[in-house]
Amino acid sequence: MARLHSVLFLSVLCYVATAKKILLSTPRMDDSQSSHVTQTYTYVCHPSRFNGLGLNMEYFGYCNKSLPFEVRAKDLVDRLSLTEKVGQLGDQANGVPRIGLPKYYWWSEALHGVSDFGDTATFFNATIPGATINQGKVREADIDKVLKNLYIVLFRLGHFDGSPQFEKLGKDDICSQSHIDLAIEAASEGVVLLKNDNNTLPLDAQKVKKVAVVGPHANATKVMIGNYAGIPCKYTSPLDAFRQAYGNDNVYYAPGCLDVACRDYSLVFPAVQASKKADAVIIVAGIDTSVEAESLDRENLLLPGYQYELIDQISRQSTTPIILVILSAGGVDISIAKNDSRVSAILWAGYPGEKGGQGIADVILGKYNAGT
The missing domain is CATH 3.40.50.1700 (Glycoside hydrolase family 3 C-terminal domain)
Structure with missing residues (x-):
């Protein structure tokens, strides 16, 4: 647990340190899993984006702006299978097309709890993380907690709803x-x-x-x-x-x-x-x-x-x-x-x-x- 807490702290710290970079950029939502989406969007919860994926955004509580970020983050994480949860922890978040969650590539910024700086350490494929859960070394509840905290920060930064106060900056x-x-x-x-x-x-x-x-x-x-x-x-x-x-x-x-x-x-x-x-x-x-x-x-x-x-x-x-x-x-x-x-x-x-x-x-x- 101590290591998980350290990873969580580092991840949130990296989020805050790069908040300005995120807000002032216009990240591309990668929906390449679907051949129906051709337009580029700068935030997740855009109705037209969901329509392009064949989804109704109203069915997804995590896109409901009236709800607190904590509630929205829980709704999002609860929709994920264990495999999908693990897929969002790396520096290349896989995304989950069935619920409208896009891919996101963060490279070495550790924004999803894991950092790959190249040939500086040993990084494992899905076999090792899966075994740690199956053997009880890491609980799924621990992963849920990490993901919820990370998504709360992303909600705050406008990743899901956009950031109108910054979008018109020139x-x-x-x-x-x-x-x-x-x-x-x-x-x-x-x-x-x-x-x-x-x-x-x-x-x-x-x-x-x-x-x-x-x-x-x-x-x-x-x-x-x-x-x-x-x-x-x-x-x-x-x-x-x-x-x-x-x-x-x-x-x-x-x-x-x-x-x-x-x-x-x-x-x-x-x-x-x-x-x-x-x-x-x-x-x-x-x-x-x-x-x-x-x-x-x-x-x-x-x-x-x-x-x-x-x-x-x-x-x-x-x-x-x-x-x-x-x-x-x-x-x-x-x-x-x-x-x-x-x-x-x-x-x-x-x-x-x-x-x-x-x-x-x-x-x-x-x-x-x-x-x-």
Whole structure:
């Protein structure tokens, strides 16, 4: 029982954590068991959907909106055979066409009590779960309890009745000014100040009129959202943000590298030249998901390719403050910059999101204090 309670708790927790994802999406009801249904529906209890299945929705209490969710969930579970109940527990819920319950594929989100993350554990076919019930190791009443709680959450989330308050949401609702401001705030608050010699940061507006923005991530966009990310409203790269702050003519840009692999040393020289024209240099370096990701472990903690050489050459030839910004999820060895007095400040920004460039600029320009 303790294990069942743990599974139930984890399942409900995962439901809550992904509630926003469910509500803002339009999941497809998979009624492929029936050749009569051709239309796509976004919630279960739609009269036309039941008609297409040859069913009368009025006969199914779980679709009666006037009833409490607990009563509706019990009605639904009571209609299922033991085999059908077990079929709804996995990450791929089989659905039950005879009562209008569609298939639903949740993959690894554990929303139905079982999670399959791939080759990380042992998962059994129906033989093993069936044997546990036949031998009394798991009671059918325990399965009923798990399913009822899971369906109650689905009722609350609009899976069965729809969510009118969310169905009309458009881009303007998602990309509102308050959401944009929140993305900037999150990016700024995620920046970690690692070094700030002689109070270089924030940059002195009276002394710094022109800046150079260089490095493989100087004009980063998609890199900033990492992976497992949604569709951004609009990117603001570090280059974008500094151009907005100083004006296009006062920002000198040279990537120094084609990408984080940074295999072309010939690109280092233009970045060095750009840095000589500025009152301050912002080097945006680091790694990305081509180096670190799920199923992609790093072999070391070093910056790839010629990134160290880029930092070193700019440090040798620039006479103005140098700020190094690192984009990465995992740790990166930046001891060369930490121990170099010519590198005045170092910031770690992680993968700061679609407005990451603005968040980084706000820290460097003093609109947000990363030292607090």
